[in-house]
Amino acid sequence: MSRFITAVAAIGVLGLGACAQDERAEPQEGTPPPAQVQVASPDTTASALWAHVEQAGYRTTWPLWPGKAKLYKGTEPHGMLLTTYLNSVALDAVTNKAGRMPAGAVVVKENYMPDSTLAAITIMYKSPGYNPDFGNWFFVKRLASGTVEASGRVPGCQGCHASQAANDYLFTGSISQ
Known part of the structure; x- marks a missing residue:
């Protein structure tokens, strides 16, 4: 806050x-x-980040990760079926192959069981200076029940995503040229 x-x-x-x-003043040369x-942007708390993505209406207003449909094949620990949404700054970085997500980027991944039942929602939020050893990512895992299972500098998230440091800690697709 x-x-x-x-x-x-x-x-x-x-x-x-x-x-x-x-308003009539001309800008001076060299100015x-x-x-x-x-x-x-939201604070780095699970509740603030969840409120932010819910208020944005991510399911209806945010695009899916380019090239990924709803309920694409996933793997553990996220689930057998996944749907990944991006806010506008994250989408720009993916589309333009920026190499790194900018501050304020939000990636929301819905994690589904093989029968298409929602199991959890995982979120990565790029917050400048928050977590420099892991690309300044703030991680959240929220169960379908609404219970926050993990948030912040989550060792399991960091450990797994570290293998993708060259792709700004992202697995879903390349963000570099």
């Missing part, structure tokens, strides 16, 4: 500064471009 409050305060300060500028303001 503190990151959200800080982001809102920064936006307010930037907004006040913009009001004080003379850097105006600062880019990013959309607030």
Whole structure:
């Protein structure tokens, strides 16, 4: 929550500064471009991240990982059938073969049993400075019942995903050229 409050305060300060500028003034040579303001991201807690993806309506508004349909063949530990959704910044990184996911990227993987019953939802969220030894990824495993089984710097997640460090810790598909 503190990151959200800080982001809102920064936006307010930037907004006040913009009001004080003379709109007719020409930019001076050598003046850097105006600062880019990013959309607030969730805190690195399982509840904040879940609220973020639910509020975004990930199942209806986020695209699937390019080249993957719903209920594609998976493997343990995630399940025999998987559906993987990406927020817009993650999709841009995959589509453009950026090599690394940018800050704010969210990957939601629905994990299904062989009979297509939802077993769990796993989420990877790229948060700058959160977990530098593992690509700044925050991991969450939420059971179908809603119980959070694991979150944060989860040793099992980190250990497995470490084998994909060259692909920004992602298994689903290549994000490099």
